[in-house]
Amino acid sequence: MKINIPFIKHIAELSRIKLSKDELEKFTPQMKTILDSATVVQDVNTEGKQPMKRHIPFSTLREDEAGETLTQDEVLKNAPHKELGFIKVYGKVFGSIEES
Amino acid sequence: MGNDKYDLIVGLEIHIQTKTKSKMFCSCPTGYFHEEPNTHVCPVCLGLPGALPVPNKRAIELCILMGLATKCVIADEIYFDRKHYFYPDLPKGYQISQYKNPICSNGKVELSNSTVEIERIHQEEDVAKSTHHIESGTGLDYSLIDYNKSGVPLIEIVTKPCIRSAQEAKEYATRIRQIARYLNISDADMEKGQMRCEPNISIQEKGKWDYKDGMITAIGDYKLNPKVEIKNIGSITAVEKSIEYEFKRLSEALESAEEIVQQTRGWNADRGITEFQRSKETADDYRYMAEPDIPVIEISQEDIARISEELVELPHEKIVRYKEGYKLSEYDAEVLSAERNVAEFYDKLVEELDKEIKDLPTSAKLASNSITGTIFSWLNEKGISISEADLDLDDLVEWNLALHENEITKSKAEELLKKSLDKGEDLSNLLDVFRTKAKKSAGNIEDIVKDVIKENQNAVEDYKDGKKASLGFLIGQVMQKTQGTADPNEARSILMEELEK
Numbered sequence: 001m002k003i004n005i006p007f008i009k010h011i012a013e014l015s016r017i018k019l020s021k022d023e024l025e026k027f028t029p030q031m032k033t034i035l036d037s038a039t040v041v042q043d044v045n046t047e048g049k050q051p052m053k054r055h056i057p058f059s060t061l062r063e064d065e066a067g068e069t070l071t072q073d074e075v076l077k078n079a080p081h082k083e084l085g086f087i088k089v090y091g092k093v094f095g096s097i098e099e100s
Numbered sequence: 101m102g103n104d105k106y107d108l109i110v111g112l113e114i115h116i117q118t119k120t121k122s123k124m125f126c127s128c129p130t131g132y133f134h135e136e137p138n139t140h141v142c143p144v145c146l147g148l149p150g151a152l153p154v155p156n157k158r159a160i161e162l163c164i165l166m167g168l169a170t171k172c173v174i175a176d177e178i179y180f181d182r183k184h185y186f187y188p189d190l191p192k193g194y195q196i197s198q199y200k201n202p203i204c205s206n207g208k209v210e211l212s213n214s215t216v217e218i219e220r221i222h223q224e225e226d227v228a229k230s231t232h233h234i235e236s237g238t239g240l241d242y243s244l245i246d247y248n249k250s251g252v253p254l255i256e257i258v259t260k261p262c263i264r265s266a267q268e269a270k271e272y273a274t275r276i277r278q279i280a281r282y283l284n285i286s287d288a289d290m291e292k293g294q295m296r297c298e299p300n301i302s303i304q305e306k307g308k309w310d311y312k313d314g315m316i317t318a319i320g321d322y323k324l325n326p327k328v329e330i331k332n333i334g335s336i337t338a339v340e341k342s343i344e345y346e347f348k349r350l351s352e353a354l355e356s357a358e359e360i361v362q363q364t365r366g367w368n369a370d371r372g373i374t375e376f377q378r379s380k381e382t383a384d385d386y387r388y389m390a391e392p393d394i395p396v397i398e399i400s401q402e403d404i405a406r407i408s409e410e411l412v413e414l415p416h417e418k419i420v421r422y423k424e425g426y427k428l429s430e431y432d433a434e435v436l437s438a439e440r441n442v443a444e445f446y447d448k449l450v451e452e453l454d455k456e457i458k459d460l461p462t463s464a465k466l467a468s469n470s471i472t473g474t475i476f477s478w479l480n481e482k483g484i485s486i487s488e489a490d491l492d493l494d495d496l497v498e499w500n501l502a503l504h505e506n507e508i509t510k511s512k513a514e515e516l517l518k519k520s521l522d523k524g525e526d527l528s529n530l531l532d533v534f535r536t537k538a539k540k541s542a543g544n545i546e547d548i549v550k551d552v553i554k555e556n557q558n559a560v561e562d563y564k565d566g567k568k569a570s571l572g573f574l575i576g577q578v579m580q581k582t583q584g585t586a587d588p589n590e591a592r593s594i595l596m597e598e599l600e601k
C-alpha cells in the first residue's frame with residue numbers, strides 16, 4: 001500500500017472529510033508513521049495458527065422477542081436538528097454511495 | 101432474449117426483509133410500517149458509541165431456511181463483517197453484513213424452462229429510511245431520517261449472471277417471492293419495501309463470450325461491455341420491463357458507437373424508462389473487516405435438521421406433481437400452487453374427493469375447476485384470500501360429486517355455489533333443496549316438454565320451418581319450468597323426440 005497524498009485524499013473522501021492541500025501535506029507523513037508502526041505485527045509468524053475468535057453455539061443466540069425501546073424524545077435529544085419526529089441532516093446527500 | 105447481434109446477460113440481487121418480531125442485532129420491534137418515526141429504536145440500531153450487537157436467532161434461521169429451499173450449501177460457521185460507508189441512513193458508519201463467508205452458497209431455483217443458479221444468500225441489517233428535501237426560505241438541502249427501519253433483518257439473495265431474458269428474471273423473482281411467502285420467511289410485499297430487486301445487466305455480441313463457473317468471459321480479443329445496475333424497482337412487472345428497456349437502450353447505444361460506462365440507473369415507473377444515476381468507474385471501496393463484536397456462530401447438523409422441518413413442498417415441486425400426477429394443465433398447476441393456502445386447500449379437496457371417485461386425474465380436474473372457477477372469481481370480487489373465506493371442505497366434496505355424477509348441470513351448480521358464498525348459506529342444504537325439486541320434476545319431464553310445446557306453438561312452427569335456434573329457446577322454457585333441475589341434454593332429446601312426432 002503506497003501512502004501518498006492521493007491515497008490519503010481518497011481515505012478522507014470516503015469518510016466525507018474535506019482536507020485542504022496543507023492538511024494533506026501534513027497528515028500524509030503522519031499517517032505513514034502510524035501505519036509503519038502497525039506493520040510490526042505483520043512480521044509475526046502466524047503459519048498454521050487459527051484466528052483467535054470466540055466461538056458460540058447457534059442455540060445460545062438471542063431469542064426473537066421484542067423488548068424496550070427509547071422514546072422519540074430520548075432519540076431526538078442528541079440530534080442537533082430535528083423536524084416532525086425525524087432527525088434532520090443538512091447537506092446534499094452524496095449520490096455515490098450504495099443504499100443497502 | 102436477445103436480437104440478431106446481442107445476447108442479454110442478467111444477474112439479480114434480491115433483498116428481503118425477513119419476518120421477525122425483533123431487529124437483527126437488538127430487541128427493538130420490527131413492525132415499523134406507518135408508525136411514528138424514531139419510536140422503534142435503541143442505542144444499538146441508532147449506532148450510539150459502545151452499544152453492542154446481539155444476533156437474532158430466528159433471523160438466522162430464516163436465512164438458513166431460504167438457503168435450504170434454494171438447495172444452497174449451508175456454512176457450519178457464521179461470520180459477520182463490517183461494510184463501511186458514510187451516509188446518514190447508516191448511523192454506525194458501517195453496515196453489519198457478510199463478505200467472504202455468506203451463510204448460504206451455491207444454490208439453485210428451478211423455473212419452468214430453466215434453472216437459475218444462486219451464488220450466495222447472506223444476512224445483513226437494513227438501513228434507516230431517509231427522504232431528501234430543500235428547505236424553503238434558505239434553499240438548503242436536507243434529509244429527514246427515521247431509524248425505525250435501521251437494523252431490521254435483511255437477507256440478500258444473489259444469482260450468478262445466468263439469466264438470459266427479462267421474462268426469466270421476472271419468473272425467478274416471482275418464484276423467490278413465492279418461496280419466501282410459502283415458508284413464512286417474509287410477506288415480501290414490494291410496495292412496503294419488504295422485497296427489493298436489483299438487476300445488473302450487460303449485453304454482449306453473440307458468439308464472443310462464454311459463461312463458465314458463474315463468470316462471463318470474453319472469447320479471443322473481444323472486450324466485454326460493462327454492466328448496468330438498476331435500482332428503485334417497485335414491482336415484479338418492473339423487473340421485466342426495466343430489463344427489456346435496458347436491453348433496447350444498450351443495443352441502440354452500441355449500434356450508434358456510443359461508449360457504455362459501468363453505471364447505476366433508476367427505474368422510472370411512470371415513464372417506463374431507466375434514468376442515469378451515477379457512473380461506477382471505480383470499484384466501490386467498502387473497507388470490509390471482520391466484525392469484532394460478534395463471535396463466530398457454530399451451526400450443527402442438528403440445528404440444520406431442526407430448521408429444515410419448516411420446509412414444505414414448494415410451488416415448483418407442486419407444479420410438477422400437479423402436471424405429472426394430476427394431469428393438470430401448466431396454467432392450472434401454476435395458478436393453484438401460487439399461494440400456499442390455496443394449494444393446501446386444493447390438496448385436501450383432491451384427497452377427500454378421490455376417496456369417493458378413486459381416479460386421481462378426474463378428482464384433481466374437478467377440484468381444480470371448482471377452485472379456479474367460481475371460487476377464484478368470488479375471492480377476487482371480494483378481494484379476500486381463500487383462508488379468509490368460510491369454505492367447507494365436506495360441502496365442496498359433495499358439490500363436486502353431484503357435478504361428477506351429472507346430478508346437476510354446471511351452470512346450476514355454479515349458481516348454487518355462488519349463492520352459498522354470497523349469502524353465507526350452507527352449500528349442502530342448497531344441494532338438498534335442489535335434489536328434492538329435481539326429484540319432483542324428474543318423473544314428469546315428458547309432461548313438461550309437452551306443456552312447453554303446447555304453450556309455444558310459434559317457436560315450434562319456426563323449428564319445423566328450419567329455424568334450429570328455436571330449439572334453444574324451447575330448452576330454456578323446459579329449464580325454467582323445472583327451475584333448472586332438469587338435465588338440459590335430457591330436455592333436448594325429449595324435445596326433439598316430441599317435435600319429430
Ligand SMILES: [Zn+2]
Pocket residue numbers: 123126127128140141142143144145146251
Ligand atoms: Zn434497536
